[in-house]
Amino acid sequence: MMVGVLALQGAFREHIEALNTLGAEAKEIRKLSDLANLDGIILPGGESTVQGKLLRELDMLNPLRDMILSGLPVLATCAGLILLSKTIENDKNRYLATLPVTVKRNAYGRQLGSFITNGKVGDFNNFEMVFIRAPYITEVDNSVDVLSKYDDKITGVRYKNQIALSFHPELSKDTRLHELFLSITK
Numbered sequence: 001m002m003v004g005v006l007a008l009q010g011a012f013r014e015h016i017e018a019l020n021t022l023g024a025e026a027k028e029i030r031k032l033s034d035l036a037n038l039d040g041i042i043l044p045g046g047e048s049t050v051q052g053k054l055l056r057e058l059d060m061l062n063p064l065r066d067m068i069l070s071g072l073p074v075l076a077t078c079a080g081l082i083l084l085s086k087t088i089e090n091d092k093n094r095y096l097a098t099l100p101v102t103v104k105r106n107a108y109g110r111q112l113g114s115f116i117t118n119g120k121v122g123d124f125n126n127f128e129m130v131f132i133r134a135p136y137i138t139e140v141d142n143s144v145d146v147l148s149k150y151d152d153k154i155t156g157v158r159y160k161n162q163i164a165l166s167f168h169p170e171l172s173k174d175t176r177l178h179e180l181f182l183s184i185t186k
């Protein structure tokens with residue numbers, strides 16, 4: 001099994017470490033040819049505008065969209081969630097747009113830009129959630145499962161092969177969400 005971690009920008013190393021801790025092989029995805037023969041892909045946090053622009057310039061955006069629409073398992077965190085969202089409330093850009101949700105970038109404002117909280121994510125109790133200039137989800141399609149909320153705002157969803165989170169599970173020691181993701185890869 002081979003999991004790719006998009007490594008154009010942002011917090012990709014921590015995801016690779018989490019996968020290695022779980023005994024899964026992972027490789028950095030930096031160009032179109034790296035997308036061949038993947039069983040799953042992680043879209044890390046960082047800056048969605050930079051990542052999206054690079055995906056487009058490297059001709060990776062459309063192929064990756066097709067792979068996700070054909071069922072490639074994906075775990076997206078923070079900027080990755082923004083790349084996946086069909087609608088971005090406060091950004092005219094649209095990137096992969098495979099996830100039927102509306103997201104708001106930098107949604108917690110500057111003051112409360114970064115914080116850590118603890119709560120339920122799907123079946124997992126007491127999950128540490130690290131938020132860094134995070135987005136939250138303002139609308140979901142009926143077919144989307146809500147996994148987590150913070151302050152009444154949706155911060156985690158699952159839709160078919162796509163798991164998307166506002167927060168950074170790779171920055172806490174808890175690997176349960178990475179395990180869930182691995183369980184949906186072949």
Ligand SMILES: NC(=O)CC[C@H](N)C(=O)O
Nearest residue numbers: 045046047048078079133
């Ligand atoms: N930690 C993150 O990934 C922050 C996301 C970033 N604020 C964006 O809009 O792309």
